[in-house]
Amino acid sequence: MKNPFTLGLVSEDKFCNRRKEIKELKNYIKNSQNVVIYSPRRFGKTSLIKKVLKELKKENKNILPVYVDLFPVSSYRDLADLLSRAIISEVGKEINKSFIKKVKTLFKSVVPTFTIKPDGSFSISVSFSQNLETEIDTVLSDILQGFNSYINKNKLSAVLVLDEFQEITTLKESHKIEGIFRTNIQSHHNISYIFIGSRRRILLDMFTDKNRPFYKSSFLYELKKIPKEEFTVCIIKNFEKTKKECSPALAEKIYNLVEGYPYYVQKLSSVVWDLTNKRVSEKIISESINILINSEKADFENIWINLNNAEKAVLKTIAQHPNLQIYSKEFTKNSGLSIGGIQKAVKSLLTKDLIETKDKNYQITDPLMRLWLLKEFAG
CATH class of the missing domain: 3.40.50.300 (P-loop containing nucleotide triphosphate hydrolases)
Incomplete structure (x- = not known):
């Protein structure tokens, strides 16, 4: 099918x-x-x-x-x-x-x-x-x-x-x-x-x-994200149409893992569907998110190698410390940059649409890139 x-x-x-x-x-x-x-x-x-x-x-x-x-x-x-x-x-x-x-x-x-x-x-x-x-x-x-x-x-x-x-x-x-x-x-x-x-x-x-x-x-x-309650219904129905089962809780987990990002909700659901014989499980979703990250790795690496060192430092620090205020002492310490260096990098990353503002702070625009960065720099 x-x-x-x-x-x-x-x-x-x-x-x-x-x-x-x-x-x-x-x-x-x-x-x-x-x-x-x-x-x-x-x-x-x-x-x-x-x-x-x-x-x-x-x-x-x-x-x-x-x-x-x-x-x-x-x-x-x-x-x-x-x-x-x-x-x-x-x-x-x-x-x-x-x-x-x-x-x-x-x-x-x-x-x-x-x-x-x-x-x-x-x-x-x-x-x-x-x-x-x-x-x-x-x-x-x-x-x-x-x-x-x-x-x-x-x-x-x-x-x-x-x-x-x-x-x-x-x-x-x-x-x-x-x-x-x-x-x-x-x-x-x-x-x-x-x-x-x-x-x-x-x-x-x-x-x-x-x-x-x-x-x-x-x-x-x-154009904003499709609301969770609407997207999870679509996920469940698509599984049902093909004689497979995805519970509401697991459909919601698929959505949450990629923060409702439409392309990744579809792609993660697609990988989960491929690995599922009859019913979706937590284990299948865990395997699928790793497959998804690896499938996008070449794209993320291409973006990464075209960034300068300051941009890389800011992106990495935001991924690892999402709750830090970007111009705080803790952020400058973790990034190894001066306030001026951070400001210049932030301006460039905003232009490239790699970061965006949220709740008076910054976050990585692409949620899967954030997961890739955490995986690459774990430890």
Whole structure:
């Protein structure tokens, strides 16, 4: 029997709750509001927004959903390419057999090329009639204005999702790009722009810094953990569907061990399911958490080797002494750092989203990384 727990994008039948979030995000989109969705990585942001888009499309054929993943962006050309191709692909689904001719008039500076496949589907590549090095304003404005014109002309509404939006800050033209986006989208009254990111400090700075173009331009929406009582019900049901048994107490233990972190709740449940013949036991869960830590070890080691010594010292000390105030004498003694050294390391770790504030103190963002650190530095 197939393992019922999902580690990647969550399919319709395996989605666990989020009813409140789905309802709220739908309302924002229907009212053409702009929203910033933020959370740590692997919290289910992409799965959630794709479910929202799918449901909206079913409910209203006049809503055009466009999703763009900006994680691969390393140049302005990448941004223009990904954005224009995503829009063209969705517009192409909405128009008749003459769509190629119509799409070619969608933008002035983007020249699309279509390759029709034997099954009738098509792939798209684009070139640009403008020099991207000198005509950033023209090309990006053309893409955004062309999309808005299409929506208005066809009496539609739309939602444009820009996933991992903080990646544009890595581009040399980033400040100019932010300004172009803000200038254009503030006049788009029938398009909802959804900005998603997992590097929270960078993303939020874009929208909360009064010196940045996006300041106060969007609603800030924090995606939080799925409540324990809801997630444990999903765990129990998934075991039941596959003729296995997980008691409420043990389902709660799975949740607690990884502090309700959505990706790890799913992954730990998946490992537990694999080791279970009929009933989940304490021993199986103990074995499973060690397997889970080892499965993520390479990722944690890669993060660790790219930290400087001060960052490592702060991270290690937070893991081993979670109740110490970070600027206390005890913390400086255990970390071996000065107050200035701690401050500098904390600032960097916050930017990297490796730590976060909680109850006026700091904790490691990734609960499994904390367990890995404790295991690595035991004794």
